[in-house]
Amino acid sequence: xxxxxxxxxxxxxxxxxxxxxxxxxxxxxxxxxxxxxxxxxxxxxxxxxxxxxxxxxxxxxxxxxxxxxxxxxxxxxxxxxxxxxxxxxxxxxxxxxxxxxxxxxxxxxxxxxxxxxxxxxxxxxxxxxxxxxxxxxxxxxxxxxxxxxxxxxxxxxxxxxxxxxxxxxxxxxxxxxxxxxxxx
Numbered sequence: 001x002x003x004x005x006x007x008x009x010x011x012x013x014x015x016x017x018x019x020x021x022x023x024x025x026x027x028x029x030x031x032x033x034x035x036x037x038x039x040x041x042x043x044x045x046x047x048x049x050x051x052x053x054x055x056x057x058x059x060x061x062x063x064x065x066x067x068x069x070x071x072x073x074x075x076x077x078x079x080x081x082x083x084x085x086x087x088x089x090x091x092x093x094x095x096x097x098x099x100x101x102x103x104x105x106x107x108x109x110x111x112x113x114x115x116x117x118x119x120x121x122x123x124x125x126x127x128x129x130x131x132x133x134x135x136x137x138x139x140x141x142x143x144x145x146x147x148x149x150x151x152x153x154x155x156x157x158x159x160x161x162x163x164x165x166x167x168x169x170x171x172x173x174x175x176x177x178x179x180x181x182x183x184x
Contacts, residue, residue, distance in 0.1 A: 024160060027153035034070040038145060039173055041066035046143045046175045053182035054132040057118045067145060074145040078114045079176070080133075081106040081140040106140070135179045142176030 045063035049055050055078075067074055084105045090097035117133045135141060147170055158164060 020156070020160065024153070024156045027151065027156050031151050031153040034072055034151070035171055035173075037070050038067055038072065038074070038147070038171070039175075041069075042143055042145055042173050042175050046141065046177070049135070049141050049143075050177055050179050051181055051183070053137065053179055054134045054184045055114065055118060056132050060115075060118060072147050072149045072151070075148055076111065077144040077146070078111045079140075079142040079144070080109040080114060080135060082109065082136065083138045083140075132184055134184055135182075137179055137182050139179045140176065141179055142174065144172065144174045147171040147173075 041063060044066070045059065048059060064076065067076070084107060085102040086105055088099045088101050088103055089095070090099060114133050118131060154170070
């Protein structure tokens with residue numbers, strides 16, 4: 001009985017080591033490559049926006065196409081913080097009470113407002129190259145991509161370790177910075 005049990009255990013261990021472990025390692029490498037490809041697309045788009053100072057529908061569609069080229073599906077969030085200077089007054093009704101300093105205030109615009117400008121129905125008649133969401137130098141722009149798809153690595157690791165993925169988004173990529181130029 002002991003001899004048969006050890007043979008069954010060794011056969012299961014051999015199958016695990018010969019087939020399952022290499023499959024998990026290969027799936028993990030594929031996951032890393034997908035992550036790097038998505039991060040490259042994210043940085044390329046954000047740097048193009050920061051350098052040009054605008055977002056066009058063509059730029060955004062190319063970004064989403066590049067981001068999902070590896071087969072993963074992403075929720076994309078765009079953030080634009082517009083920089084404004086507000087003068088400080090002792091009495092806001094009296095311009096003679098200017099205190100000689102300014103307060104920096106950021107107005108935030110998010111995905112819905114930005115895509116509303118890019119893909120509005122009112123601008124359907126104009127050429128796509130004329131439609132632009134414009135930013136100014138000194139503004140901040142950020143892109144966040146949240147991976148919402150299950151990869152083969154997720155399936156294999158759940159099978160091996162017996163755990164369910166707790167998070168809805170397993171990879172959250174964020175990139176952005178200050179707008180450097182106004183090239184429109």
